[in-house]
Amino acid sequence: MNKRSREMLLLFVEQQKNWTISKLAKRFEVSERTIRNDISDINDYLKQQKITQIQFGGSGRLIIEKDIKKVKKLGENGDLYTYRLSKEERKVLAAALLIQTKDHITLSNIAEMLMVSRATIINDLDGVKKFLQSGNLHVISHSNKGLRLEGSEGDKRLFLLRIMSIGANEIQGESVIRSFLKGLGMEFELPEEDRRRLQRIINEQEHVYGRFLTDASFDYLMQYLMLSIQRIRQDSQITEEVDGNKSKYKMARDIIKYVSQYWGLDEGKGEADFLCGVLDSMSYTQRKRRDQRIIGLQLVTRKFIENVSRELNVNLNRDFNFYENLVDHLESIFMKSFNVTQRDDFLKKYVEQNPRVLEVVKNHLDMLEKFIGREISEIETDYIVIHICAAIERRKKKEVDFQVLIVCGGGVGTSQLLLSKMENRFDFHVVDVVSAHLLRETEYENVDMIVSTIPLKNFEKDYILVSPVFTDEDYLRVSRKIEELQGRRRVPKKEKSQEEQGKKTAEKLLKVLKPVIKDENLMKEVSKKVREFFGVEDPEEEPFLYELLPPEHIQLDVKCRDWREAVCKSAQPLLEKGYIEERYIDAMLDNIRENGAYIVISPGFALPHEGFDTGCIKVGMNLIRLTDPVVIEDIDGETETVKIFCCMSTEDHKKHLKAFFHLVNMLTNRQFKEELMNADTPEKMAEIIKIYEMRIKS
Known part of the structure; x- marks a missing residue:
């Protein structure tokens, strides 16, 4: 508890009634948020002393019970926060104050904040300077202005992280340091929802780049990014480019991009450079077979969708967005990054309203559980149901002339991210994209629907709260709102813009x-x-199947003695063209020996592949059709007879997904397979593939 908090508590003892947050903020000349933090500290103390804590009433009014008078007696006995900072603790906190101060700070200011004399701070100053110098930061004195800290923003962040991680083995009482930092306005934690969002961003980029942090490094990166978000919000950006090893630059760049989008921040030119250095300094774990397992999961997911579609009598096999979203969700379960443990009311109600979908999902869960190696929980099942319901809803989508307003809290960048997620699912007119603090009810009286990424306090009009990533659950919320609005009035067809x-x-x-x-x-x-x-953006899409299988990537009437030779010959052109390394072929052979005929994705058709961290350079395919089929023995002793081997190289776990999705869809068509078997030239086979794929696309 800081000096201001103590004064505030004693004020409550003398005068218990009629205090509000705004009155206290005005009295102590600080923000209302600071007052709330101070009251939180006061309540911690009251709880320790078994005194009724202060409650918040309406309009910022404080509810203070009579037993707070016990505090006065504690104060008279000398027990009211008699704790005094040690010299080491003062050194750490003074260093933190200097880092957080943009311009100059006087010795008197530091003394007041740490509740010691100016003479004490003068005696501590040499130790503070040496402490900061160990982090390449230097204290400059100015006779009329006070002290100023010189050093790069990157070094300041690393030093703050060092201060935050100081343990009891270095300085007695880590909690005291944390408590004072919080009291001084240096709290770098994020709300729980934002923490989960940040965890998802890191998890996603780990998967994309095949680099998996140890638990300690993951926690450190979380702390760094939370600190960075707060520093950037305070206009303390890394603007200078940083030299050094850039091996993890792409991963750093994408993390910064998504963090900036979700929190509405401006990207500094040097942010990705510096984060690249942070990533280089971290420890990573080896994830053998992980990427191959993800591709296996994509195969299982595709089969799961086929089975669910058949039983529901709804064809969801061609909905690529549904397939991609469900793969991502199941991967989060598989990689243990899905950490939702409670059903909210909307989720519970929606699943209960769709008992048939739930029943069908449960009928086919065993194939997913067999792959994952454990039972899928009730909450995880609910989210699978939500994905399927959202896909069914999208099939019913109609164009309507709704006027929609999008609101965000962190900046227009977050709203633009939400808009890009929504525009492929709905066809309504977005009248404006605004920050929450600029929202005025009178300016948007004719808006049909308001969609916001944050709760809108003191806003009386109806709105829908969604996540910036716009999940399938959010889609269903908006769909239900549209249905509600349609029920109230007839909505005209939308005229194309x-x-x-x-x-x-x-x-x-x-x-x-x-x-x-x-x-x-x-x-x-x-x-x-x-x-x-025509003023239309050129979409950057994953390659189509026909683009990966031109005539020069197809060989017919190839002779092979067994499946091993077939796998090698299907991969050889990719090796010669620089798509894969030799070890990629060895990894495929080892995997088939270990796991059997998992590569057979349709009778007579095999797709040999491996993870992108086992020698893959870029995404590609090469197909061979044998003169005579060969046999692959599965791990349960059954055999598969295969005539076509299509080797696939995977650059990451996403880029091949559309081509793979189309291929599996096309292989369900008996006529397509017959034409592949009967094609007499590579050119003819390539043409067949393109014709059938264009039918799927259209």
């Missing part, structure tokens, strides 16, 4: 031009120019 008309016209024109322009490179250039002309 000029931008939407341009997009539609561009796609129509490109569809006409594709059969005429045979040269792929020329077609890409034409597509770019057409989209530029």
